[in-house]
Amino acid sequence: MPVTSKLPLLRKNGSMEQRVNFVTFATVDLDAARSFYQQGLGWQPLLDVPDEIVFFQIGPGLVLGLFGAGKFDADLNREASDSSISGVTLSLNVDSPEAVDDVFRAAVAAGATVVKSPVRASFGGYHGHFQDPNGIIWEIAHNPGFSVDEAGTVSLS
Numbered sequence: 001m002p003v004t005s006k007l008p009l010l011r012k013n014g015s016m017e018q019r020v021n022f023v024t025f026a027t028v029d030l031d032a033a034r035s036f037y038q039q040g041l042g043w044q045p046l047l048d049v050p051d052e053i054v055f056f057q058i059g060p061g062l063v064l065g066l067f068g069a070g071k072f073d074a075d076l077n078r079e080a081s082d083s084s085i086s087g088v089t090l091s092l093n094v095d096s097p098e099a100v101d102d103v104f105r106a107a108v109a110a111g112a113t114v115v116k117s118p119v120r121a122s123f124g125g126y127h128g129h130f131q132d133p134n135g136i137i138w139e140i141a142h143n144p145g146f147s148v149d150e151a152g153t154v155s156l157s
Contacts, residue, residue, distance in 0.1 A: 022055075024065035025085055025136055026072035030054065032111075032133035033066045040110025060152035064090070066134070084135060091139040093146050097126040103140045104128050112138070 027033045034054050037043045046055040046063060053067045073080050094100055100118050107130050108114060115137055118128030127141035145157045 019061070021061055022063045022065055023058075023090070024053075024067050024072075025134070026069040026081075027066040027134045028069050029134055030066060030068040036111050036133050037066070040112075041107065085137075089129065089137045089139045091141055093141050093143055093148070095142065097142050100126050100128060100140050100142050104130065107138065107140070 030051070030053075034045075034048070037054075037056060038045065043056050046057045048054045051068060052071050053065055056064045056066075058064045067075070070080065092103065094103060097118070104118055111133055112130035115129035115131050118126060118140070121127050121141070121143075123143060124145065125141055125143040127139055127143075129137055129139050131137050147155045149155070
């Protein structure tokens, strides 16, 4: 039987380990999502199952899944839903305000819809938001109080 993780599933006190390995969204138009991320943003899929799901490695131990909405509902044994995405953003923190602008322009050129153009933010940084073809909202930000070390540990100050 394959081992999927060497990390403990439960802590000594019986609580669940504090981590997430997959973030999966139901995707109304899987082909549009695939095209946006692969051709538009240049991402390489970790696994692509035609007409079902595509996975992208997005960080150490973290995968983004885009699951065709019908198959998503079937997997959950539920009636078809509108599969709309609400109240969620995926965020990419970059090294500078200029990098925010660069990534933002590339995403819009790839077909993203501008939600909020990059602006100075109340947290002391600079950020903007765009939406992918299926409604996932991305924040591209430069936050001087946020860093990620080589091991992938996030520091907030």
